[in-house]
Amino acid sequence: MNAPQEFDQHKETYRSDIDNAVAFSGQSHDFFTRVKAEYLVDMFKDFQAKSADPSKPLRVLDIGCGHGHIHPYLVDSGVALKLSAIDVAATVVDEAKAMNPTVDYKSYEGERLPYDDQSFDIAYTIAVMHHVPPAQWPAFLDEMRRVVRPGGMIAIFEHNPINPLTQWIVRTCPIDENAVLLWNRRLSALVAQSNMVDVTSKYILFTPLDGPAYRKFDKMIGWLPLGAQYYVSARRP
Ligand SMILES: C[S@@+](CC[C@H](N)C(=O)[O-])C[C@H]1O[C@@H](n2cnc3c(N)ncnc32)[C@H](O)[C@@H]1O
Structure with missing residues (x-):
């Protein structure tokens, strides 16, 4: 799997590297993080509304x-959740811990997640799989599936290789030096092969413009394969 040191080396410049790469859009890394948080919070609310006991906190895992x-946006969203988070870069995780004391952080070697089977209601991962070598993609998804309970969900957010601006950002951002982008169709097929059901996907971030009207517009055209990013979600049967 990915060398854990790779992101430890970028820890001082991670935010500024991304801010520089997306600067032409007029937005910062924080804008893109906040928009993804909105999609996740919607997902959490839907999931909780359908659960047998909607008052029970959701057990959520962030992989990578x-x-x-993104954690402050999730913790302060009003959704009752117990958030756990993990990464291969141990020193980066230490920094996250200091910033978000209510989140349960761990680091690991990148293969077997150190959680029991079925420990979570939802596991999600954002901009991680393109840093995992392609031969390891099925194993990465199998691990996501293993740690969610039957009826639980996984969600994978990825860069959209069709979008030329995304391609440009990935080419110019130092942290993406070894990235291998995944196409939605390939990722959706891999998720289905890992025995998940109700596999759906949505393109997001069609515009860097901020405000509720633009976000509403994004959600209306989520089927159009031109967004800067996309996500694939699925349920464990
Ligand atoms: C581009 S960063 C994204 C970080 C965060 N998800 C976000 O959206 O800001 C990719 C992260 O994936 C982590 N990573 C790479 N391979 C991993 C693996 N096999 N398991 C967990 N994390 C991994 C890296 O250490 C890095 O922190």
């Missing part, structure tokens, strides 16, 4: 959490 920049 990095510095946990």
